[in-house]
Amino acid sequence: MASHLLYNIEETVAMILFGIGFTMLLLHRNLIKKIMGMNVMDTAVYLFLAAKGYIQGRMVPIVTDGIQEASAYMNPVPSGLVLTGIVVSVSTTALMLALTIRLYERYHSLDLDEIFMQVKKEERS
Amino acid sequence: MTLVQNFPFFSIILAMFSGILSSVLSGKQARNLSLAALVATMVMSAAVLAYCLGAGESYTYMMGHFPAPWGNEIRAGVLEGLTALLFSMIMLLSVAGGMRYTFEDVEASKVNLFFIMIDLMLSSLLALIYTNDLFTAYVFVEINTIAGCGLIMIRQKGRSFSAAIRYMIMSQLGSGLFLIGLTLLYDVTGHLLMSPAKAAVAAIEAAGSYEIPMLVILAVISVGLAIKSGLYPFHSWIPYTYGYATPTASAILSGLVSKGYIFLLIKIFYRVLGQENVIASRMVNVLFLFGLAGMIMGSVHAIMETDTRRMIAYSSVAQIGYIYMGIGLGTENGMIAAVFHMFTHSATKALLFISAVGLYEVSGEKKDFRSLRGAGYRNHLAGIGFTVGALSMVGFPMLSGFISKLLFATAALQTPHKMMLTLIGLAVSTVLNAIYFLRLVITLYGRGEASQLRAQGTEEGLFGTGEASREAFSGRKSAPTVFGGAIICFILLNLFLGLMSQPVVRAIAAGLAMFD
């Protein structure tokens, strides 16, 4: 079992990172840390994808000197997915950060509980 | 290839480009463009539906130059066409019905941004409906989330920002799980297109290998999409987001967005993981139990709530529970009932949100539902619309909610081991629904401050505020008629689903059959 984990070290690390990111996003009260958690989570997925795409001993599928057999190259699709994923996560991160700035300007706090409390107070008045 | 077969792609791209174009247009132009895009989408979806019904089969549409296992694909069948048609129709009505409030709630310089979000939302919903590619689905899930977040925070108030951040956090948790599920699935099957992935899954299941990874994939994808669609107990963000957004946004978010994710989940169950595998894995039982819990707890929360809009939002939690319960029954009839309830709930909830705002307007914008006493006399159409919506949610015959319940119960009677639980759940939840919805309806027609408020209204300009801002946007004098028209269309849609459900149910059954 343990040797399996060691043998697939990239996947193992990716899953651990995903767990860390997920927990951070779910449980952390600080908004910035939440966003960091989200990024860790996404990055874990990219690591996983990249690890899946790479096949040891094969070439990058960039053709310079004639096409060899398909088995000579590694899988390019995951790399493409990673790129797409990065674009997506960058935009969501940007949106979250923008929201965070707005909230901070308004409530002078990054602590989510604190913000919600102030929102409630604001509503009552 | 006929012209009609291009329509799914056209509608997605049309919505997307009108969003991009709107960024340089004024608010009013953006509105017109977005309405035109919605109408065009509606027509095209109807054409797709008619085509698929006529042909009796679905078709795939190649995107780009690469054929099946590598390229990207769109797939359209009866269910896709029907869903796209209903979604665009409901969206059009929500946008039209909430138009005046949109212009009141949103800063004049930002109105076009609102319509960009609407266009993006439409585009992403259509893409979720039509796509045949899992990663494309993920990308559009994220676009949908961003558009939804934009719709929530466009009001620029403190509580809309806090609602938006709640929504983003929960959505990101859901998308993250969905994404890791996809990557695992890709890892196991080597495909992202649904059809080849399904073949690979079938081979894996036949070989009996990868048992645990498959279960993990199923669980992670289901939970991810369940979070995003607000299944109990992942519902905590729903009352904030639906309750505080501008009415159009509330109607679209609760009526359509959550349904888009559910549709995607159903599609993944049928087209990738294989419905029989999903049933065999007992995952359906989990969904079933969560659905039941949602049905009851959502209603209990709604009863304890005094803010009308939050009450309606909690009722969404209950209704989403119904849908998952139907999926959880694990039979074809259960699935048909779930899909039908999806449509019912979209049409009804949007109606409720839109008419609720009409009632608020004449009652001084207080949040407590008791302030609505007698509002039904002050805004007749909104009162009738709300009553119809509430009765439909309670399951009153002739309205769509009744047909949903009939379908759920008949489906339950065919699954002996879940029958009692379902029926009891349905009964309890309906009684609870009745308690808070009918309490509201009776309040609407109760006597009390109605006459005083009317007197006050004319004197202190309680109605004047609305009037003034209405006039501020001149050229929209027809807005009240648009509101009324939207309400009437919603009521007709509800009656249609309630009275002539047969063709819809048949189409759903045919569409589900085409999924295999």
Added chain:
Amino acid sequence: MEGNMILLLPVVLPVLAGITILTGKNLRKNRRMLLGVFFFGLTGGAFFTALALGGEYHLHLWQLTEYVGIDFQIDGVARLFAALTAVVWLLVGIYSVTYMTHEEDESRFFGFYLIVLGVLMGLDFSGNLITFYVFYELITLTSLPLVLHERSREAVAAGLKYLFYSIAGAFLALFGIFFFASVWGDLTFVPGGAEAVDLAGREGIFLAAVFCMVLGFGTKAGMFPLHGWLPTAHPVAPAPASAVLSGVITKSGVLALIRVVFFIAGPERLRGTWVQQGWIFLTLLTVFMGSMLAYREPVMKKRLAYSTVSQVSYVLFGLSLLEPTAFVGALSHVVFHSLAKNALFLAAGAVIFQTGWTRVDEMRGLGRVMPVMLGCYTAASLSLVGIPPASGFVSKWYLAQGALASGCGAWSWAGPVILLISALLTAGYLLPLTIDGFFPGADFDGGELKERELLGREPSWQMLAPVLVLAVAAVLFGCFPGPLLGMLQRIAEAVL
């Protein structure tokens, strides 16, 4: 859509007239026009009902789902209920024109009154269970504004109570409908119930479903344990509304049980089961309990409402025996109770209208105020108590005969005994008013009556005539029950 459209007219015409009244702004100001539309709806509804009852019509409107459509048809039971409804509605309508002058918002009352008529016609003509259920729910909804009419806190509370009991009841019933929809498939009403259905292995759930429907539909008929709304909701409505609520709308629960037991489930499948036993027990309990509560109730309209609880359960008792003679007795009691109870409620309304009295002990010396009205009250009371030759006697005789012949063990003799006790109680709570009214005793000087100038204040003929017709009919049916009983016997033969 196929079949004869004439079935639609009695349903649609009153509803349209009602909607016209509710929405027409001019009508609210012009009372003559309002009444014109009102009577157009009423008489039109009655006329087309009479036309529709003439033939064996059938109408299929459209398919609702795969198996069930919206169907209308005319059969014996439909004829009985529709004719009764139309007649009573017309009479009470005439009465309400005067009565409603002392209530607010009369146009709303008239509007919903007409709509309820249309919906009741739809209920009576329903050809299958789903159609029936649709109209059944609509009745709850459209009759609610009648209960809520005063919009006082008390009325709203009563209305809510009515609504929740009705919905709870309808849902219990709906469970049964779901069962039948999935097992029976075709929910068309067939006399004697569908025969070909194989119940093997599902007897338990079948009986449970039927029992749920008995309890659920029993709600509208005021049957224990879901009877609580009736004594609250009926009295708060204006008198004409409480009259039709008590006299006619409770009968929709009866009609529901007739349709379910005799036209869907089949009496043969139920005979001797725990469902029948339980049902008989519940009805007898309700009969007794209703009479007891009525006996102890001082407020006149409430007393009459409790009396309804008891009397409608007479009908249900007759049905639950699943025996032809008792069935005839039950259906005839539907007619007799409806006539008598309407007369009683209208009389109570007239008292409120003329004097403002609501409690029975205030009504001493009533005979000097309105002797004719009190005479009508007495005639209707005698009919309800069952003193020959008034009509109640006939139905109770048939009920007792049926009970003794039914072979239901102990119930065969316990039933008649309880009916007898309840009849005594009925006399005990209805007749004292007659006695105190006509013979207030030597110590009664009528001072208050003179002071308020109430002596000889008989209500106008518009209020008096309907009560008179109802009361006379209640007595005359007892003297000449032949034709009615003949018709009922034919129905009974068809279903049993």
